[in-house]
Amino acid sequence: MLVQRLLVALLGVAFGASTIISSDPDVQAAISATTIPGAYIVELADAIDSDAFIDHLAREDGVEQISPRLNFKSSMFRGLSFNIRSSINSTQETEARIAALAQVKQLWPIEIIRLQDANITVTGKGKSLPERRRQANPYSPYPPHVMTQVDRLHAEGFTGAGLRIGILDTGIDYTHPALGGCLGPGCLVTHGADLIGDNFDGSSPPVTDSDPFDGCHGHGTHVAGIIAAKANDMVPGGAAPDVTLGAYRVIACNGLSSTDIMIAGLLKAYEDGSDIITGSIGDPSGWSEHPFAVAVSRIVAAGVPCTFAAGNEAGANYGLFSPAAPSSGDRVMGISSFDDAETVSSFTSWGPTFDLAMKPQFGAPGRNILSTYPVNLGSYAIASGTSMATPLVASVVALISQVRGTINPMELERVLSTTARPANRMSTEGVSAPGPVVQQGAGMVQAFDAAYASTTFNVPNLSFNDTSHFESEQTFKITNSGNKTVNYTFSHRAALSATTLVSGIYRSSEPDLFASHAILSFDPPTLEVKAGSRATVKVFAQQPIGLDAAVLPIYSGWILIDGESSDGSSALSLPYIGAATSMRNHTVMASDRMSLSRTDSPVNDIVPENAIFQLPAPAIHPEWVVPVEPESGLVIAPYAMPDQFLWLVMGSAEVHLELVPISANKSLAAAKDNGYGEKTLGNIAGYPQVYRKPIGWMQSFDGQLASGEWAPPGGYKFAAFALKLFGTRGRADNYERYDSPEFEIRYVAQAEE
Template sequence: MVLTCTQTDYLHPALGGCFGPGCLVSYGTDLVGDAFNGHTTPVPDSDPLDNCNGHGTHVAGIIAAQSNNPYGIIGAAQGVTLGSYRVFGCSGDVGNDILIAAYNMAYEAGSDIITASIGGPSGWAEDPWAAVVSRIVDDGVPCLVSAGNDGSEGLFYASTAANGYKVTAIGSIDNTLSPALLTESKFKIGDGALETFGFTGGSPAAWGGVTRELWSVNFNTADTANGCDPLPASTPDLSNKIVLIRRGTCTFVQKITNAAAKGAKYVMFYNNVGGTAVVSGVVDGVLGVAMTTADQGAAWIKALEAGSTVTLNMADPQTAPKTLANFVNTLTPGFQSTYSSWGPTYEVDVKPQFSSPGGMILSTYPRALGSYGVLSGTSMSCPLAAAVYALLMNARNTKDPKTLENLVSSTAKPNFFSNGQTQSKLLAPVAQQGGGIIQAWDAAQATTLLSVSSISFNDTDHFVPTRNFTVSNTAKKSITYSLKNVGAATGYTFQAEGDITPAAFPNEMVASFATLSFAPATFTLAAGARQIVAVTAVAPTGLNAKRLPVYSGYVAINGSDGSGLSLPYLGVVGSLHSATVLDSESTLLSLANDDENNAVAPNTTFILPPAGHANDTAYNSTVLPKIVVTLSMGSALLRVDVVPVNNCTTVAKNAPVVFGTKSLGQPASFPLAYNARGVIEATWDGSLADGTFVAPGVYKLAVRALRIFGKPELGSEYDLTETVQFRIRYATKAKRAVPRAGM
């Protein structure tokens, strides 16, 4: 049995200690090299060793870690062979071209399962990487991909390549325990004796040998937004302190940034729940971030409030001894992780397919980074699901992707909705949890098989009221089945009517369910027989269709043999085609060096490098115009037309008309296909998509985003906005060139 994952520290004793035939990690390659960051030139070699990233090593351990480790962990699929295709350097990201190459290599090597804990916002099954993965599935190789870690973005934020047709997207469930690997260090209160405490190092982690006093933002251990606001003017210089901040409300980066603004170089968080977490918070000037337990932080706060000094003597988290402490997760045990990305796709395909434990998972880590670590994400839930697939392949003697997905989905257990703080009496939406949490044993033992893993009734415009699926009895005796509808929470996409951007999690949930009827609703199948079932839906009523509510639930299929399966379904009340996809107010022309994307004034003049010389070092000081497009929903096609303002020139007179607007063509970065919602930025040096350059003159840009389900050949199917007019001139010699207002 063969699985593939990203780069792995195969020299780790729990991962076999070697690479090549006969080893646990037996094949693969490095497509990029250590220095690759997503923008530099890849430097491939034959060795996929991970000694600096950690992500792939953690994934590999979840699948296949051996039992020879100090913490008693073991991979879920013992006996498999791993392939390792390195697509990340020590930092940064990666593009579709390298991901597609890795998938093709893994397929050609004969992998039985391909899994990737990688993704990015998309929502379109036609995305190039997703399309390639779909073809591999069509050729008989199951492909499981992380659903994404953007749960905060709300509905319609499916990730690629998980959003591909037939690609199995895996959501994340939180662990019932919160394991913490604590680096042992020392502290003292006042002139007292040294005491031991534990912490988990983050990124950056230059803690070795640091001895400094603690300084706290305040003494309120119940402050949910501790450190979220800029620190007051009375704050002392924090460059010689370790800043103590409670976890909660805003991002780690925001808290660290506020501390760094007052000179902080080291930040110690204390948790707001049991255990600790790995904090990623790279901020200029900050050398170390870490987290200790809630109880330890509260004890330090109490001492500081009493007027005592608290001094920490920090050990290096990469080399110092660690202890494993397991804390009970009292907040979200077994519930969907709040970070787990929501579907459906923009064409209302069901995503994710199902979920598995991914929150707070202890696994292997590169030896250079401490050998073991606790991480959270759909990156962790995906390899566990892939390992279950491997077990099922052996247990059921099948490698068919469709059969495996249907089995795992139908035997998964839906759970109730949690907003991260409290639990609802409503089942979590299918768009969040898919079929629910996987049940490997049930999938291995199931004798009733379904022909599909989920059902979509689409939106109101494309509503398909009746869908068919097949129930097959593979048992050795007759079974009588009864079907019923179990509704899940309906989630509103938009917070209020008139909103154009989906609401952030936790979006509004209501108890409004579709009505389902079944033909037949009860039937008996002899051993080896099958039955086609027609399920007809009536969408829930009383909902505000302009807010695009997404309804869902489960077809419960109960057998007289005691079996119980569920088939997830969903649909949308309202018209996705009518949804605004282009945020006109935030689509504009800015400056390449303006990180805040402020709009330039009308009639700004840009002095650009001579045609074809934008990358010459002589023009490094040139400030190019930046096209900023903000999509409030996904768009399958984004085009930007360069419109001449002075229609008297020969070029302008001869310019073709595109959807009623004269156009000289599109900037070289456009058009863009299958875009996620969010901000798209592109600098422009005057070049067009056909390789030519526009002449000096006055222009504006017409930005068009195709609406969901829109027909690209019709101009009326696009949202349209235009930038202010601006002038372009080209420099004739190397000199500092900056934009200036006026014509």
């Protein structure tokens, strides 16, 4: 929902004690994620039993207590989550030891997820203006259903019967009379699970049961009504009223969740046989490789269509390249929101992904949507967001699946994309033109057209890439599955181009929009395709003229396909995107704004050059212990650690934070060339990190390296390396570099408890 921001870093990739910081105070207040101390998700090697792994881990040196949280026994992912208490010296060392076990494929810390209260209007027994109008004329169709052609499929008797939609959310108030009033066989909500419990506080283990009741939050109940509510004098019927629902409660009453709970809900929805999975949850990411996105992509590849909200972050320090994960995943349907006036909602998060994959895919009405709400919270409410558009698209997927007789995710994405209707926006220059594809996607879904499309394509969209990798000539295949010969004519409809950057290297939260666009031509410009035949079309593109490459402009538009046959004519469109710049030329790391601080400073005071840190000595190196010195001059108070502020202004697929011994350090002899022209002791624990989004964070250092070894006492500096966009891993000239001030580390005896 709008104003809610759910930070989902499912299977988070960052180890170590890091605190997320945003340059925008509103974002900092709205989004918060905290790693749960001693809580982990592990993916197990093949044939390893979860119970056997827990038993083995419990016998490891230093492990005092281990408590299982959730068990993952899906064909998509095998593993478990657990809490561990140990006497091992540090979090980093604990993680390093677990990750090194032969039974472990991958290990991730678990993050707390906070879902803020929604900005919703509870209508209760009253009636909204649209509803009073509807009751004055009971035969007036519901506008969002008209705009998406859902009403036309309803008129033909298609209601989603026989299909199961799994909803990842806060659960459903299945006692609601408009939602069937019951749970189980014969009910609207036939199945589901509570993966979290009522009293989850972030640190406590989830309490699971088979009852997904939502009586305290409302988000999931609102989503369910959009899909399948039974019409009454308060609420219009759902878009797919005869589907059955699976409710997977992954968010507690207080808006809290965690990454292991999210993955458990996703996997259970899949294993329960959901035909379609939908979720109005996400984390501004920009990466198709985000772990949650990858997990959902696996399920799509297994044949289950998945619709996830693009996000509501436009204007909140998240400009272009901010589609929420998992909507950012490959072949995951990312959903945008449209207003009643059929313009894209201003809050819809912008794509594309950092590898220039088109996001979002398409959208539906999502502003001021009336739907069901928990009975004890008022029964009905109006809410806005891509959260509301997403279940409507999931319903459309069900309807066209019923018509076409397939739930093949690729086929459904293609027909929805090429039949969607683009919406207009006003440019910065005051010109009304189609809005950028990278915010609205292909346009608003048209259920009837998609259901009966007899002309189909082998791709849902095209990407011309950037100027350094410009794919100026591309092809697509067109299939006429009808029973008449069709003559096709190809033309071009350009969208407004959008800028990414402002003030040099920093992203704009409000992109400027310009009418400059690419030039397209086609070979052949017209084409006759007989019934049941396929043909290939070549597309030739020329880069836009007049766009400033320094602001990383993204251009887009649609290839229009007009088909004429003896049965009439039809119009389809194939969306495309491209970057009028070289992605690799753009700065990813704000080195001039990065600094070295200390962990005991509440305001991140910058430490002087050659500051001396007195760190708790690792238990395995008592010989390093020296007497504690009081703070004075360059000497930092004991037990305060170096705290490095890192800031990415664009995403980076790989970030290193390596420890460099300075010339007087005895460790210099042990340093090795890191491949980027520097001799280092390697990454500190928790690095390298992969697929980081643009954000700032503090990274503390307790002396442990990624190898599990400890840095000896001496003088050092940090060297951060961030892979450029479209960069090649391992090539020194493809990384940006930052060097911290030099500092010294000493080890002192552990503080007495």
